[in-house]
Amino acid sequence: MSYVMNDAASFADESADGFVAAHRDLVRRVRGGVARATATPPGQVAVVIGGGSGHYPAFAGLVGPGIAHGAAMGNVFASPSTQQVVSVARAAASDAGVLLTYGNYAGDALNFDQAQDQLRAEGIPCQTVRVTDDICSAPAGEQEKRRGIAGDLVVFRAAGWAAEQGLDLESVAAVAARANERTRSIGVAFSGCTLPGADEPLFTVPPGTMAVGMGIHGEPGIETVPMATARDLAELLSSRLLAERPETAGGTSKVGVIVNGLGSVKSEELFLLYGALVPLMEQAGLTIVDPEVGEYATSFEMAGLSLTLVWLDDELEQAWRSPAYTPAYRKGTVELSTVATALAPEEAASDVEAIAAASEEAAAAGVQVLxxxxxxxxxxxxxADELGRLDAIAGDGDHGIGMQRGARAAAEAAAAASAANAGPGTVLVQAGDAWADKAGGTSGALWGLALRTMGQQIGDAEAPAAGAVAAAVSAAREAVQRTGKAEIGDKTLVDALVPFSETLAALTSERRGLAQAWAEAAAAATSAARATADLLPRLGRARPHMEKSLGTPDPGAVSFALAVTAVGAVLDAYDLKEN
Structure with a gap:
């Protein structure tokens, strides 16, 4: 697949810059994403949406009157970082507070939840509604585990309308949550998509077949069936959604419909499918209200489409029909103010805080961390390519790229801190913040948290002894498990992190030198990572495809083992203090 780009690593940022340049009347660039060009009116709740890049018009294309006030934009197929979400929310917030709403993916949930906590700590009222419309991603009784796909549009529209009505934060969240509860989606793919800079698609679909239940990040479908005619496809999709009619819909007979193209399916094909759906809806006793046929949540060039139904009550119908004016979505008539509310120019944010020089001994330890x-x-x-291949077997295939973004950003931030004679704690903290901010996603957040926790534990007073390093690793492990909720056996990086931490702690307590203890701990992590091939995933994007991952080690555990083994190779050159 060919892309118009300069460099794969800068694809998302440069695309966002061009998007803003093309729509300056509606949006402005803020750190971490975009916000409306005008300030949120006093008393109006700000609706902040977001997710990974590569899904346009989700999410930046939906910022404007009638829908969102801001969008946090992560890298390609990676959730925005906590700091990106916080930055966009600050830029959009009014005195009425902020509603965060986004597709329910592990990385997004982790980062948006941390952002919510931070915003509340700053005195900004904040609530969250996650979109969970994809019926193929979890059973009917576990809707809270489902991911969000094109149903995002329904929830975002409802939230935006409620905010425009002047409802308070709790009421806006309630309308959005009701819209989510009444929305169901299902998708099919005819071919996979290829990430910018990658040589192979994230997954493939055998010729003459289609994958039912694929995800917008390239997660493979839950079943592969023969390619169908438009009529048969309409029957397949609609029957599965109608079987999931929400209990709260009662006697509701009005539905909103979205036929969403994922990238390569053209408008004529989508209209053809919609035409086949109309009689099926009529036979089911349903009246279609303002159908949406087009691209609303894409996946680069993936050939595929999805169908979304939302069962409307009177209030949700008002929201569904309401006017909106954004770069990618326009309905009805919106009176745009000719005089924008004055906005203070954004202060330039520095990626590296002011750093105090450490002692010569501590600065030397900082160099070793670098x-x-x-x-x-x-x-x-x-x-990176092999990690991506492992991830694509049951996940979305972007783990290698995400790790690459994070590791590069961490090394760059560490170099800047070390150049300022920072001690080991500050170097680790700066590296952790950069990793989380640039990588995004679940692994980015957890690696960032681990490095920052280690840095705070070690500090800058002196070069750390082996026992202090082991204690810092233990603190990082506790923070990762507390935040990510993973346990041994869930088939995550924790399966390698825990034996690494425990082995390092045990050996350093026996007064082994750090280099030897670290090497043996890294070997334990490598062995544990290999053993994850025998596990079934219980968390993350691989969970709906757990059988496909059997026999393949977890990419997060593998990348952790690779990382700590690489660190062990440089420890021999550093004589650490005795315990």
């Missing part, structure tokens, strides 16, 4: 992070960057650069 060497370790450089070693991680090098091994991830070398293994």
């Amino acid at each position: 060497k370790g992070l450089d070693a991680i960057k090098d091994v991830i650069d070398r293994e």
